[in-house]
Amino acid sequence: MPSRRNFLAALAAPSILDAVQPGRVHAAGFGPIPGASPRIAEPAPQSVPSWPEDSDPAYWDLIRDQFYFPRTEAFFNTGTIGAVPRFVLERVIDDMRLTESTVARWDYTERTDNSISGYSPQLPLREKLGKLVNADASELALIQNATMGMNMLASGIDLKAGDEIITTDREHPGGVCGWQMRAKRDGAVWKHIVMPQPANDPEEIVRLFEAQMTPRTRLLAFPHIVSPTVVVMPVKRLVELAHTHNCLAIVDGAHGVGQVDVNLHEIGCDAYFSSPHKWLLAPPGNGMLYIRADRQDQFWTTLCSSEWDDHKSGMYRFMQYGTGNQSLLMGLDAALDFHFRIGPDRVRKRIRFLADRLRSGLKQIPGASINSPVNPEMCGAMTVYSVRGVHGADLEETMWERRRLRPRSMGDPLGVRHSCHIYNSEAEVDAALEIVSDLAKQHA
Ligand SMILES: Cc1ncc(COP(=O)(O)O)c(C=O)c1O
CATH class of the missing domain: 3.40.640.10 (Type I PLP-dependent aspartate aminotransferase-like (Major domain))
Known part of the structure; x- marks a missing residue:
C-alpha cells in the first residue's frame, strides 16, 4: 500500500492558492530545502525558483516573494500574529488534501502515517x-x-x-x-x-x-x-x-x-x-x-x-x-525548515537591523517618543512609539491610509507597537518614519 508520503506525487492539481493569485509566477514558492522533511523535498510539479544565494544582494527581496500579502502593503504586526510563508502554507494545504485523499487507506497501523x-x-x-x-x-x-x-x-x-x-x-x-x-x-x-x-x-x-x-x-x-x-x-x-x-x-x-x-x-x-x-x-x-x-x-x-x-x-x-x-x-x-534554511542568526540580525533603523530614525524626530527600551540589551524587533498630540489609533490609521503600513495601536499614551520581520524592508521602515515626521510637524 502506498504511504501518504508517496501519494503526494499523484496530487499534481494546482493549489487553491495558485488559483486565487493567478498572476504569480512561482506560487508554489521556492524549490526544495536541503535537509527538509522528505515530503517538502519533493519539488512541486511546475518549475519553481531555487533559493536565493546567501550572497545575493536581492536576498531579502526574494524572501519577500514567499508571502501572500501584496507588496503594496507592509505588515508590521508580527507581535500579534506572523505572516505564514507560502512554503509553509502550501505544506499545510497539501497535507490536508493528502489526508482527505487517503482517508480510506489509513489502517491505524504503524505501516501508514498518522492522520x-x-x-x-x-x-x-x-x-x-x-x-x-x-x-x-x-x-x-x-x-x-x-x-x-x-x-x-x-x-x-x-x-x-x-x-x-x-x-x-x-x-x-x-x-x-x-x-x-x-x-x-x-x-x-x-x-x-x-x-x-x-x-x-x-x-x-x-x-x-x-x-x-x-x-x-x-x-x-x-x-x-x-x-x-x-x-x-x-x-x-x-x-x-x-x-x-x-x-x-x-x-x-x-x-x-x-x-x-x-x-x-x-x-x-x-x-x-x-x-x-x-x-x-x-x-x-x-x-x-x-x-x-x-x-x-x-x-x-x-x-x-x-x-x-x-x-x-x-x-x-x-x-x-x-x-x-x-x-x-x-x-x-x-x-x-524555512527558519533554519535562512538561518536563525541571519533572521535575528535582519529583524534587529530593521528595528534599529526605525529606532534611530525616531530619535531624530522632535515630537516622536520611543516608549519601549533603547538599551540594546533590552531591545528586540519591536518598538513602541508615539507622536505628541496623536492617539495611537490615529497613528495606526494614518499609516494605513497614507502608505498601507500596518503597525498596531497600543492606545494612549503608548502609541503604536511596530514589529519588524523578514518580510519588511528598509523602504517600508523609512515610509513609517516619513509619516511620523510629517505628523510631528503638523502637531508641533
Ligand atoms: C506576552 C504574551 N503572552 C501570551 C500571549 C497569548 O498568546 P496566544 O494568543 O498565542 O496564546 C500573547 C499574545 O499576544 C502575548 O503577547
Missing part, C-alpha cells in the same frame, strides 16, 4: 524544535498556543492558600489569567511588580522582583518579551533570583521563539511556553510548552487522555488533547 495529532508523540518534530531552543525533545510538548501552555502550568502545580506568585503589571492575559484563577480558587496570592516605563535598566527589574519576594513566594512568572511595552527581560538573571530563593521561574515566551535567541538550557528556567505562530511564522494552532526534565514531576497533567499518567515519556503526557489537525504540525515543521 491526526493529539495521540502521537511527534518525536522528530519535537527534536527539530528542540534544536532551535536548545532543549531535549522529551522536555517539549506540542500544544496549541502560549495561553494553553500558561494554563497547563498554572492549573498543574500544587499551590496552597498563602503561596505567592509574582508577575509584572504588564502581562498579556494569556500569560497571567491562570495564576489569577489559582489565587481565586485556592487562596494563593497573586502579586506583581510595577514595570519601569520605559524600562532600560535590567538590574532595576531584578531588584523590583526581589523586593516583592517573601518566604511565602513560590514562583516568579514573567514574560521573555513584554507584550505592550516590548521589553526584552533579563530572563537569566530573574531565573537566578528565583532559584536563589528556592522558587520556580516560569517564562511566558510568546514573543521569544523566532525573535530573539532562546537557549532554554542556558536560561535555566523551569518552564517556558511560546506561540510559534508569531515570530516563527508557523500557522496558528501551534504552541510550545517546555518543562525542564527535573521539574516535570512537579506539574500535574490537566488535559488528560490515555497517556496522562505516563511520567516516563517526558512531556508527551501534556500532548493528550484528543483529535487535532496533523497538517498544522506539518506547518510547524515547514516553518522550522
Whole structure:
C-alpha cells in the first residue's frame, strides 16, 4: 500500500492558492530545502525558483516573494500574529488534501502515517524544535498556543492558600489569567511588580522582583518579551533570583521563539511556553510548552487522555488533547525548515537591523517618543512609539491610509507597537518614519 508520503506525487492539481493569485509566477514558492522533511523535498510539479544565494544582494527581496500579502502593503504586526510563508502554507494545504485523499487507506497501523495529532508523540518534530531552543525533545510538548501552555502550568502545580506568585503589571492575559484563577480558587496570592516605563535598566527589574519576594513566594512568572511595552527581560538573571530563593521561574515566551535567541538550557528556567505562530511564522494552532526534565514531576497533567499518567515519556503526557489537525504540525515543521534554511542568526540580525533603523530614525524626530527600551540589551524587533498630540489609533490609521503600513495601536499614551520581520524592508521602515515626521510637524 502506498504511504501518504508517496501519494503526494499523484496530487499534481494546482493549489487553491495558485488559483486565487493567478498572476504569480512561482506560487508554489521556492524549490526544495536541503535537509527538509522528505515530503517538502519533493519539488512541486511546475518549475519553481531555487533559493536565493546567501550572497545575493536581492536576498531579502526574494524572501519577500514567499508571502501572500501584496507588496503594496507592509505588515508590521508580527507581535500579534506572523505572516505564514507560502512554503509553509502550501505544506499545510497539501497535507490536508493528502489526508482527505487517503482517508480510506489509513489502517491505524504503524505501516501508514498518522492522520491526526493529539495521540502521537511527534518525536522528530519535537527534536527539530528542540534544536532551535536548545532543549531535549522529551522536555517539549506540542500544544496549541502560549495561553494553553500558561494554563497547563498554572492549573498543574500544587499551590496552597498563602503561596505567592509574582508577575509584572504588564502581562498579556494569556500569560497571567491562570495564576489569577489559582489565587481565586485556592487562596494563593497573586502579586506583581510595577514595570519601569520605559524600562532600560535590567538590574532595576531584578531588584523590583526581589523586593516583592517573601518566604511565602513560590514562583516568579514573567514574560521573555513584554507584550505592550516590548521589553526584552533579563530572563537569566530573574531565573537566578528565583532559584536563589528556592522558587520556580516560569517564562511566558510568546514573543521569544523566532525573535530573539532562546537557549532554554542556558536560561535555566523551569518552564517556558511560546506561540510559534508569531515570530516563527508557523500557522496558528501551534504552541510550545517546555518543562525542564527535573521539574516535570512537579506539574500535574490537566488535559488528560490515555497517556496522562505516563511520567516516563517526558512531556508527551501534556500532548493528550484528543483529535487535532496533523497538517498544522506539518506547518510547524515547514516553518522550522524555512527558519533554519535562512538561518536563525541571519533572521535575528535582519529583524534587529530593521528595528534599529526605525529606532534611530525616531530619535531624530522632535515630537516622536520611543516608549519601549533603547538599551540594546533590552531591545528586540519591536518598538513602541508615539507622536505628541496623536492617539495611537490615529497613528495606526494614518499609516494605513497614507502608505498601507500596518503597525498596531497600543492606545494612549503608548502609541503604536511596530514589529519588524523578514518580510519588511528598509523602504517600508523609512515610509513609517516619513509619516511620523510629517505628523510631528503638523502637531508641533
Ligand atoms: C506576552 C504574551 N503572552 C501570551 C500571549 C497569548 O498568546 P496566544 O494568543 O498565542 O496564546 C500573547 C499574545 O499576544 C502575548 O503577547
